Amino acid sequence: xxxxxxxxxxxxxxxxxxxxxxxxxxxxxxxxxxxxxxxxxxxxxxxxxxxxxxxxxxxxxxxxxxxxxxxxxxxxxxxxxxxxxxxxxxxxxxxxxxxxxxxxxxxxxxxxxxxxx
Amino acid sequence: xxxxxxxxxxxxxxxxxxxxxxxxxxxxxxxxxxxxxxxxxxxxxxxxxxxxxxxxxxxxxxxxxxxxxxxxxxxxxxxxxxxxxxxxxxxxxxxxxxxxxxxxxxxxxxx
Numbered sequence: 065x066x067x068x069x070x071x072x073x074x075x076x077x078x079x080x081x082x083x084x085x086x087x088x089x090x091x092x093x094x095x096x097x098x099x100x101x102x103x104x105x106x107x108x109x110x111x112x113x114x115x116x117x118x119x120x121x122x123x124x125x126x127x128x129x130x131x132x133x134x135x136x137x138x139x140x141x142x143x144x145x146x147x148x149x150x151x152x153x154x155x156x157x158x159x160x161x162x163x164x165x166x167x168x169x170x171x172x173x174x175x176x177x178x179x180x181x
Numbered sequence: 182x183x184x185x186x187x188x189x190x191x192x193x194x195x196x197x198x199x200x201x202x203x204x205x206x207x208x209x210x211x212x213x214x215x216x217x218x219x220x221x222x223x224x225x226x227x228x229x230x231x232x233x234x235x236x237x238x239x240x241x242x243x244x245x246x247x248x249x250x251x252x253x254x255x256x257x258x259x260x261x262x263x264x265x266x267x268x269x270x271x272x273x274x275x276x277x278x279x280x281x282x283x284x285x286x287x288x289x290x291x292x
Contacts, residue, residue: 070224098279107270107284108225157224159280169215170280172224 066162070173085143085176087158093138094160102155114141148180184208187283200258204271211273219268261290
Protein backbone atom coordinates (compact mmCIF):
# COMPACT_ATOMS: atom_id res chain seq x y z
CA UNK A 65 0.00 0.00 0.00
CA UNK A 66 0.86 3.65 -0.14
CA UNK A 67 3.39 4.98 2.34
CA UNK A 68 2.81 7.88 4.67
CA UNK A 69 5.67 9.06 6.84
CA UNK A 70 5.20 11.11 9.98
CA UNK A 71 7.92 12.89 11.93
CA UNK A 72 8.88 13.05 14.74
CA UNK A 73 7.66 9.84 16.31
CA UNK A 74 7.83 11.33 19.77
CA UNK A 75 8.49 14.75 21.20
CA UNK A 76 8.67 16.21 24.66
CA UNK A 77 8.28 19.95 24.99
CA UNK A 78 7.88 22.54 27.68
CA UNK A 79 4.54 24.11 28.38
CA UNK A 80 4.07 27.27 26.32
CA UNK A 81 6.25 26.23 23.41
CA UNK A 82 5.12 25.19 19.93
CA UNK A 83 5.66 21.86 18.26
CA UNK A 84 5.52 21.05 14.55
CA UNK A 85 4.62 17.60 13.24
CA UNK A 86 5.21 16.68 9.60
CA UNK A 87 3.24 14.25 7.47
CA UNK A 88 4.54 13.19 4.08
CA UNK A 89 3.10 10.98 1.39
CA UNK A 90 6.14 9.19 -0.02
CA UNK A 91 4.92 7.53 -3.19
CA UNK A 92 1.82 9.42 -4.15
CA UNK A 93 0.45 12.93 -4.21
CA UNK A 94 -2.21 13.70 -1.66
CA UNK A 95 -4.48 16.68 -2.18
CA UNK A 96 -6.11 15.87 1.13
CA UNK A 97 -4.58 14.73 4.38
CA UNK A 98 -6.24 14.14 7.70
CA UNK A 99 -5.07 14.77 11.24
CA UNK A 100 -6.30 12.63 14.11
CA UNK A 101 -5.77 12.57 17.81
CA UNK A 102 -6.01 9.52 20.00
CA UNK A 103 -6.34 9.47 23.76
CA UNK A 104 -5.42 6.30 25.68
CA UNK A 105 -7.86 3.48 25.05
CA UNK A 106 -10.05 5.66 22.89
CA UNK A 107 -10.85 5.89 19.22
CA UNK A 108 -9.14 8.09 16.67
CA UNK A 109 -10.78 11.49 16.67
CA UNK A 110 -10.57 13.49 13.48
CA UNK A 111 -9.23 16.95 14.20
CA UNK A 112 -9.07 18.50 10.77
CA UNK A 113 -8.87 17.89 7.05
CA UNK A 114 -5.86 19.42 5.39
CA UNK A 115 -6.40 20.63 1.83
CA UNK A 116 -3.48 21.39 -0.46
CA UNK A 117 -3.38 25.04 -1.37
CA UNK A 118 -6.32 26.06 0.76
CA UNK A 119 -7.41 26.38 4.36
CA UNK A 120 -7.87 23.34 6.50
CA UNK A 121 -11.32 22.25 7.60
CA UNK A 122 -11.54 21.82 11.35
CA UNK A 123 -13.92 19.56 13.23
CA UNK A 124 -16.27 21.02 15.79
CA UNK A 125 -14.53 21.79 19.04
CA UNK A 126 -11.01 21.90 17.57
CA UNK A 127 -9.30 25.28 17.98
CA UNK A 128 -7.89 26.33 14.63
CA UNK A 129 -5.60 28.90 16.24
CA UNK A 130 -4.11 26.30 18.49
CA UNK A 131 -3.67 23.54 15.93
CA UNK A 132 -2.26 25.23 12.84
CA UNK A 133 -2.32 23.17 9.68
CA UNK A 134 -0.36 23.92 6.55
CA UNK A 135 -0.58 21.86 3.37
CA UNK A 136 1.79 23.70 1.09
CA UNK A 137 2.57 20.86 -1.30
CA UNK A 138 0.97 17.69 -2.59
CA UNK A 139 3.21 15.55 -0.43
CA UNK A 140 3.52 17.48 2.84
CA UNK A 141 1.14 18.62 5.52
CA UNK A 142 2.23 20.02 8.88
CA UNK A 143 0.41 20.32 12.17
CA UNK A 144 1.74 22.89 14.63
CA UNK A 145 0.54 22.73 18.21
CA UNK A 146 0.95 26.29 19.42
CA UNK A 147 1.52 27.29 23.03
CA UNK A 148 1.28 23.67 24.08
CA UNK A 149 -0.12 22.75 27.47
CA UNK A 150 -0.08 19.43 29.33
CA UNK A 151 -3.65 18.71 28.23
CA UNK A 152 -2.39 18.71 24.63
CA UNK A 153 -0.32 15.63 25.40
CA UNK A 154 -1.65 12.92 23.15
CA UNK A 155 -0.93 10.67 20.19
CA UNK A 156 -1.33 12.54 16.92
CA UNK A 157 -1.71 10.63 13.65
CA UNK A 158 -1.95 11.80 10.08
CA UNK A 159 -3.39 9.99 7.12
CA UNK A 160 -3.69 10.50 3.40
CA UNK A 161 -5.66 8.96 0.58
CA UNK A 162 -4.10 7.96 -2.70
CA UNK A 163 -6.37 9.46 -5.35
CA UNK A 164 -5.25 6.75 -7.78
CA UNK A 165 -7.11 4.17 -5.71
CA UNK A 166 -10.81 3.77 -6.30
CA UNK A 167 -11.69 2.98 -2.71
CA UNK A 168 -11.66 5.11 0.38
CA UNK A 169 -8.55 3.53 1.89
CA UNK A 170 -6.52 5.98 3.89
CA UNK A 171 -2.95 5.25 4.82
CA UNK A 172 -1.60 6.36 8.13
CA UNK A 173 1.67 7.69 9.39
CA UNK A 174 3.43 6.15 12.33
CA UNK A 175 2.00 8.67 14.75
CA UNK A 176 3.61 11.24 17.04
CA UNK A 177 3.54 10.92 20.79
CA UNK A 178 3.50 14.46 22.20
CA UNK A 179 4.25 14.99 25.86
CA UNK A 180 4.00 18.52 27.23
CA UNK A 181 5.72 19.00 30.58
CA UNK B 182 -23.32 10.90 18.27
CA UNK B 183 -21.27 7.74 17.77
CA UNK B 184 -21.98 6.78 14.17
CA UNK B 185 -19.67 3.77 14.21
CA UNK B 186 -19.70 1.49 17.24
CA UNK B 187 -17.67 -1.48 18.26
CA UNK B 188 -19.47 -2.78 21.30
CA UNK B 189 -16.83 -5.27 22.38
CA UNK B 190 -13.77 -3.55 23.83
CA UNK B 191 -11.90 -6.84 23.94
CA UNK B 192 -11.92 -10.35 22.51
CA UNK B 193 -9.79 -13.33 23.41
CA UNK B 194 -9.48 -16.40 21.19
CA UNK B 195 -7.32 -19.48 20.97
CA UNK B 196 -4.70 -19.78 18.26
CA UNK B 197 -6.08 -21.54 15.21
CA UNK B 198 -9.68 -20.63 15.97
CA UNK B 199 -11.79 -18.00 14.28
CA UNK B 200 -11.83 -14.40 15.52
CA UNK B 201 -15.00 -12.44 14.79
CA UNK B 202 -14.94 -8.70 15.34
CA UNK B 203 -18.18 -6.79 15.04
CA UNK B 204 -19.07 -3.25 14.11
CA UNK B 205 -22.38 -1.40 13.84
CA UNK B 206 -23.12 1.90 12.17
CA UNK B 207 -26.02 4.31 12.07
CA UNK B 208 -25.35 6.55 9.07
CA UNK B 209 -27.02 5.11 5.97
CA UNK B 210 -24.89 7.42 3.80
CA UNK B 211 -21.76 5.42 4.53
CA UNK B 212 -20.77 3.65 1.34
CA UNK B 213 -17.37 2.22 2.14
CA UNK B 214 -16.16 0.33 5.17
CA UNK B 215 -12.67 -0.50 6.29
CA UNK B 216 -10.84 -2.42 8.98
CA UNK B 217 -7.55 -1.28 10.45
CA UNK B 218 -5.14 -2.99 12.81
CA UNK B 219 -3.21 -0.95 15.32
CA UNK B 220 -0.33 -1.67 17.65
CA UNK B 221 0.46 0.64 20.59
CA UNK B 222 2.32 3.83 19.67
CA UNK B 223 1.95 3.12 15.94
CA UNK B 224 -0.37 4.37 13.24
CA UNK B 225 -3.20 2.10 12.05
CA UNK B 226 -2.47 -0.35 9.26
CA UNK B 227 -5.08 -0.92 6.59
CA UNK B 228 -6.35 -4.50 6.49
CA UNK B 229 -9.36 -4.90 4.27
CA UNK B 230 -12.29 -2.92 2.97
CA UNK B 231 -15.70 -3.42 1.43
CA UNK B 232 -17.93 -1.31 -0.72
CA UNK B 233 -21.58 -0.98 0.21
CA UNK B 234 -22.56 -2.67 -3.05
CA UNK B 235 -21.00 -5.91 -1.85
CA UNK B 236 -21.76 -8.15 1.09
CA UNK B 237 -18.46 -10.00 1.36
CA UNK B 238 -14.81 -9.40 0.62
CA UNK B 239 -12.06 -11.89 1.29
CA UNK B 240 -8.30 -11.47 1.44
CA UNK B 241 -6.33 -14.43 2.70
CA UNK B 242 -7.21 -15.10 6.32
CA UNK B 243 -9.36 -11.98 6.53
CA UNK B 244 -12.98 -11.76 5.42
CA UNK B 245 -15.28 -8.82 5.91
CA UNK B 246 -19.05 -9.26 5.81
CA UNK B 247 -21.50 -6.43 5.37
CA UNK B 248 -25.19 -6.58 6.25
CA UNK B 249 -26.63 -3.31 5.03
CA UNK B 250 -30.14 -3.93 6.28
CA UNK B 251 -28.79 -4.43 9.79
CA UNK B 252 -26.12 -1.75 9.39
CA UNK B 253 -23.61 -4.26 10.63
CA UNK B 254 -20.24 -5.46 9.48
CA UNK B 255 -17.87 -8.03 10.83
CA UNK B 256 -14.28 -9.07 10.33
CA UNK B 257 -13.44 -12.76 10.41
CA UNK B 258 -9.89 -13.90 10.92
CA UNK B 259 -9.26 -17.58 10.41
CA UNK B 260 -7.12 -19.19 11.53
CA UNK B 261 -6.17 -16.70 14.21
CA UNK B 262 -2.48 -16.32 15.01
CA UNK B 263 -0.74 -14.79 18.03
CA UNK B 264 0.64 -12.07 15.73
CA UNK B 265 -2.91 -10.95 15.09
CA UNK B 266 -3.11 -9.63 18.65
CA UNK B 267 -3.73 -5.90 18.31
CA UNK B 268 -6.50 -3.32 18.45
CA UNK B 269 -8.84 -3.51 15.46
CA UNK B 270 -10.75 -0.46 14.34
CA UNK B 271 -13.59 -0.44 11.90
CA UNK B 272 -14.12 2.74 9.92
CA UNK B 273 -16.72 4.04 7.53
CA UNK B 274 -16.60 6.58 4.77
CA UNK B 275 -19.26 8.74 3.17
CA UNK B 276 -18.59 9.15 -0.57
CA UNK B 277 -14.86 8.78 -0.15
CA UNK B 278 -14.48 11.60 2.29
CA UNK B 279 -13.20 11.43 5.81
CA UNK B 280 -13.27 8.25 7.85
CA UNK B 281 -15.31 7.78 10.98
CA UNK B 282 -13.81 5.26 13.36
CA UNK B 283 -15.27 2.93 15.94
CA UNK B 284 -13.82 2.70 19.43
CA UNK B 285 -11.68 -0.32 18.64
CA UNK B 286 -11.58 -3.92 19.88
CA UNK B 287 -8.51 -5.37 21.53
CA UNK B 288 -7.96 -8.84 20.10
CA UNK B 289 -5.78 -11.26 22.02
CA UNK B 290 -4.87 -14.55 20.38
CA UNK B 291 -3.56 -17.03 22.90
CA UNK B 292 -0.98 -19.63 21.84
